[in-house]
Amino acid sequence: MIIDSSSMHYTEATSLASAVARKLRRGFRFSGLFVVPENERLLLRAVITCGAEVEIISSSLPRDATGERAPSYPAISRLVPSAEWYERALYDRFGVMPEGHPRLISLLRRNDEPTTFSSIGEGVFTIPYGPVRSGVFESVEYLIESTGEDILHLGVGLASKTRSIEERFVGVDVSTGILLAERVEGIASVAHALGFAQAIESICSIRIPRAAELLRTVHAELERVVNHLDVIVRLCEAAGLAVAHARFSLYKEQLMRLRIDMCGNRFGRGVVVPGGIASLPNRSSRELIDCLDEIEDALKQDTDLLMRSPSFIDRLRGSGVLTVEEAETFGLLGPVGRGSSLSQDVRVDRPYAAYAEVGPSSPVLGRAGDALSRTEVRLDEIWSSFSIIRRAIRGLAEVNTSGLDSWQRSLQLLDGEALGWAEAPQGELLVLVALEGGRIAYTRVRSASWHNLQALPRAFKGDVLTDFAFIEASFGLSPAGAAL
Amino acid sequence: MPWLTRGLRNGIVTTHYPRRKDGYGMYWRAAVQVCSSNSSAKSDLDGIVGVAADKFALERLCPTEAISVDGVGIFLDRGKCILCGACVAARPDLFAFEADIELAVLDRRMLIVPRSEEEEDDLDRIKEELRNRTVALRRSVHIRHVDVGSDGSDEWEISALTNPVYDIARLGIFFTASPRHADILLVTGVGTPGMTESLQVTLEAMPKPTVVMAVGSDAVSGGIVQPGRGVGQLLDVDIWIPGSPASPFSILHGICLAVGMLKGDR
Numbered sequence: 001m002i003i004d005s006s007s008m009h010y011t012e013a014t015s016l017a018s019a020v021a022r023k024l025r026r027g028f029r030f031s032g033l034f035v036v037p038e039n040e041r042l043l044l045r046a047v048i049t050c051g052a053e054v055e056i057i058s059s060s061l062p063r064d065a066t067g068e069r070a071p072s073y074p075a076i077s078r079l080v081p082s083a084e085w086y087e088r089a090l091y092d093r094f095g096v097m098p099e100g101h102p103r104l105i106s107l108l109r110r111n112d113e114p115t116t117f118s119s120i121g122e123g124v125f126t127i128p129y130g131p132v133r134s135g136v137f138e139s140v141e142y143l144i145e146s147t148g149e150d151i152l153h154l155g156v157g158l159a160s161k162t163r164s165i166e167e168r169f170v171g172v173d174v175s176t177g178i179l180l181a182e183r184v185e186g187i188a189s190v191a192h193a194l195g196f197a198q199a200i201e202s203i204c205s206i207r208i209p210r211a212a213e214l215l216r217t218v219h220a221e222l223e224r225v226v227n228h229l230d231v232i233v234r235l236c237e238a239a240g241l242a243v244a245h246a247r248f249s250l251y252k253e254q255l256m257r258l259r260i261d262m263c264g265n266r267f268g269r270g271v272v273v274p275g276g277i278a279s280l281p282n283r284s285s286r287e288l289i290d291c292l293d294e295i296e297d298a299l300k301q302d303t304d305l306l307m308r309s310p311s312f313i314d315r316l317r318g319s320g321v322l323t324v325e326e327a328e329t330f331g332l333l334g335p336v337g338r339g340s341s342l343s344q345d346v347r348v349d350r351p352y353a354a355y356a357e358v359g360p361s362s363p364v365l366g367r368a369g370d371a372l373s374r375t376e377v378r379l380d381e382i383w384s385s386f387s388i389i390r391r392a393i394r395g396l397a398e399v400n401t402s403g404l405d406s407w408q409r410s411l412q413l414l415d416g417e418a419l420g421w422a423e424a425p426q427g428e429l430l431v432l433v434a435l436e437g438g439r440i441a442y443t444r445v446r447s448a449s450w451h452n453l454q455a456l457p458r459a460f461k462g463d464v465l466t467d468f469a470f471i472e473a474s475f476g477l478s479p480a481g482a483a484l
Numbered sequence: 485m486p487w488l489t490r491g492l493r494n495g496i497v498t499t500h501y502p503r504r505k506d507g508y509g510m511y512w513r514a515a516v517q518v519c520s521s522n523s524s525a526k527s528d529l530d531g532i533v534g535v536a537a538d539k540f541a542l543e544r545l546c547p548t549e550a551i552s553v554d555g556v557g558i559f560l561d562r563g564k565c566i567l568c569g570a571c572v573a574a575r576p577d578l579f580a581f582e583a584d585i586e587l588a589v590l591d592r593r594m595l596i597v598p599r600s601e602e603e604e605d606d607l608d609r610i611k612e613e614l615r616n617r618t619v620a621l622r623r624s625v626h627i628r629h630v631d632v633g634s635d636g637s638d639e640w641e642i643s644a645l646t647n648p649v650y651d652i653a654r655l656g657i658f659f660t661a662s663p664r665h666a667d668i669l670l671v672t673g674v675g676t677p678g679m680t681e682s683l684q685v686t687l688e689a690m691p692k693p694t695v696v697m698a699v700g701s702d703a704v705s706g707g708i709v710q711p712g713r714g715v716g717q718l719l720d721v722d723i724w725i726p727g728s729p730a731s732p733f734s735i736l737h738g739i740c741l742a743v744g745m746l747k748g749d750r
């Protein structure tokens with residue numbers, strides 16, 4: 001979506017919070033808050049969405065006359081709880097001061113002072129978990145407050161993981177930009193490349209060839225299946241189901257290798273380029289479909305058994321419950337939101353690539369909002385992804401794919417700013433890109449990992465320490481995409 | 485109980501590596517090779533680098549400055565390469581992807597291809613030194629992983645080592661939760677300021693001797709995310725594994741290299 005004066009509402013920084021809150025009362029959800037530079041000033045851009053509708057409310061931040069104090073504005077999170085983390089992060093990164101913020105504690109920078117705890121009482125102690133954790137995990141810091149068994153409160157810190165990757169986009173060309181986009185959240189490279197490429201394509205107002213649309217869909221859905229499988233693998237590991245762990249990680253490996261056969265890379269990197277895709281798959285449609293059918297068959301049988309294994313189900317049912325109300329308040333994304341019956345899926349709401357044609361007709365929803373519900377949503381999405389891939393590959397057979405211009409358009413770079421989106425395996429992804437003179441002026445990324453992570457502490461309601469691994473895995477987050 | 489029979493269903497899917505060579509097939513883009521051998525590159529070069537602008541054009545093909553051209557030839561630093569393929573697409577006569585999986589090296593300079601012969605001599609000395617250090621570990625190796633700012637994909641590839649295809653437990657290699665039990669430290673990521681201290685503490689907690697491995701181009705050189713960083717600036721690295729991310733086979737190669745499990749090492 002192109003961002004210009006016609007697609008954006010302007011408001012004074014003093015009334016930004018109330019403008020956003022007003023929209024939220026009308027059924028919109030808060031999707032993101034960005035700070036972007038404009039000449040010598042800073043602009044706030046709040047993104048709110050409702051089904052197919054996306055609105056951007058923008059405010060110019062007043063500058064202190066002396067230039068000594070950081071620009072400030074009345075905090076949105078006074079009225080909108082889901083903005084809390086956004087404003088903390090923007091304060092850390094740009095020094096933008098949200099006045100009246102309920103809890104302005106550093107999130108992306110290490111605190112020198114000890115963190116203040118929410119619960120104090122006799123016998124309450126804090127277990128620091130991370131950044132170096134027990135196992136092969138990305139670095140993230142959790143502070144678990146406990147009386148010995150129950151988790152009373154969870155604190156999250158992302159300081160260890162912050163790579164300042166958004167700053168790297170400034171001034172680079174588009175082809176370098178997409179390489180960076182793929183590395184914002186490495187396990188969702190295709191989705192991030194899609195969000196970025198689609199923003200560039202909107203600025204340059206081109207439509208990509210149909211073969212490219214279909215193949216982008218195939219790669220994005222493969223990525224979804226692999227990511228969802230990774231969550232199942234981690235859950236099996238947490239439950240101590242050695243055979244199930246081996247089986248599901250075997251399927252994951254088989255799909256990673258299928259991606260090698262398609263594009264030479266295990267993460268689908270290098271496939272999506274602004275203007276289309278880099279190349280056609282190395283394997284024929286027939287071979288791909290046969291391979292997928294085989295994996296799907298075997299996967300279905302093991303899934304049936306897994307979902308009948310009491311030692312697995314018992315650990316998930318009732319763990320980490322997020323109610324519908326909480327899901328709505330936080331505007332939760334992806335399988336986490338859908339597991340709490342919040343109907344949202346970018347592939348359905350605002351279809352991109354070939355989703356309008358081959359995509360799901362409605363989001364997969366769960367009811368209970370617990371770890372089991374999120375897992376069931378993921379499993380159903382895996383089956384849905386397999387049929388989307390098959391439909392897209394069949395569609396490809398009917399498309400002319402001779403010659404480079406049938407899968408890639410050359411770009412005439414224009415100046416402008418646009419918002420791209422994609423449904424990453426973790427949920428809705430937003431990428432804001434501005435081009436100036438053929439180079440990137442700035443890029444802002446809002447991953448679902450980031451958005452959903454702020455609801456993770458809410459999921460612990462009477463859960464005990466041994467539930468932690470299950471609840472964390474059921475969120476399926478990547479700290480890299482959250483800390484940026 | 486039903487899982488027991490389920491586990492036997494597919495027969496053996498495990499690789500024979502390192503006993504026998506294995507890989508990901510012909511489409512796997514493992515690394516970029518400079519096509520011409522050094523001597524012929526030189527004669528090519530007289531034509532190519534005759535004009536300084538051409539040297540420039542070749543070097544600018546790479547977004548991470550992995551390509552360098554001097555009087556001797558064209559060199560590509562795999563430690564900086566993120567396998568984007570820009571050079572292969574622009575100059576297929578000079579650069580090509582290869583599918584080899586044994587990419588780990590013992591010396592940072594060895595990641596620059598084509599390699600010179602003097603480095604090979606140096607290598608024997610480094611190998612000897614490392615072998616003396618790890619001789620006691622061979623049959624039981626415990627690994628601790630620390631992420632210092634990766635993009636998340638490196639962790640997936642390291643975890644993949646426990647799946648039935650790579651199954652490192654068959655080689656007596658295990659991941660351990662505590663650094664107190666660890667022999668090898670796997671480090672991924674560009675080296676964020678927030679992790680510097682935790683990384684040091686982890687290494688100090690490990691019993692000597694230790695082996696440190698930088699896994700992935702981000703860890704080796706900062707990759708494209710933070711060029712010029714990498715874990716080499718934070719501690720002494722013994723094994724360097726390129727790739728964006730490094731593949732499970734390459735990581736396995738690195739571990740085998742560290743403890744002398746490769747053919748010809750014993």
